Amino acid sequence: MKKHTNEGHDFSMQDEMRRAFAMLSGKWKLEIMWLLHQRIHRFGELRKAIPGITQHMLSAQLRELEADGLLLRTVFAEVPPRVEYEMTEKARGLGPTMEALAAWWGEYGSTIPARPSMRGRKQKDLSAVKASRQSK
């Protein structure tokens, strides 16, 4: 069968990893998982914590992550409603990955100036938009 050498990963390893990448490559998934790695979040908290994401996308990404068994959704029968999201046992295994990423960024992030990049992160001036909105 497929051997998983610990160093110098072989081909089958790449095939396996592909599923993991697909599972995490949504546009906001890494950020969502990063937040949940730190603590349980409510829907609204995630929305506030992720500038630029829409309700629509947040909802969609959360449902995908849930379907992939990475997070757990808990609905509290209260008024007003409360829904909490937290990592599943499996996803908690991603902790070391998250920490390693944070460590890397802490070390090199500062050395990578505001650089170009940031594509797909543009968001129009929200404060200015609400001002003049009318016919459509």
Place this chain on the structure above:
Amino acid sequence: MKKHTNEGHDFSMQDEMRRAFAMLSGKWKLEIMWLLHQRIHRFGELRKAIPGITQHMLSAQLRELEADGLLLRTVFAEVPPRVEYEMTEKARGLGPTMEALAAWWGEYGSTIPARPSMRGRKQKDLSAVKASRQSK
């Protein structure tokens, strides 16, 4: 000075991390970096190693990663042309992150069956699939 507590990262930490996420959230970036983490690859090698990616996207993602200082592009003045991609010093710091991810997947990946997911990974019959696959 932003405080970076080691456990329970604070808010500023999240803001910092956002840039890292944006840098890696392209649809194929994690996979590309994973491959380059293992060894230098030529353009064509990456294309073969990443089923489903198009020249267009591979080229685009590589240019973005290069712009973000994560990989180095080396063109050899030969015939036929040869172009090699490798991680930069900074990006090599991502090694532990990659390894942690691989370790996680090795541990839990198997427990997450073929699951639904795979959205955005659908690719129309890429010839290779058509051959009635009976072996397993």
Place this chain on the structure above:
DNA sequence: CGGTATCCAAAATGATACTG
């Protein structure tokens, strides 16, 4: 509050052809 549904615009990605 925490969604889902809809419609439309914009951005990202895919397919195919073509070039140095």
Place this chain on the structure above:
DNA sequence: CAGTATCATTTTGGATACCG
């Protein structure tokens, strides 16, 4: 071989309406 140019399709963004 390693791309780019162009056009098509898919995904995501944004606003609004509506519901439990």
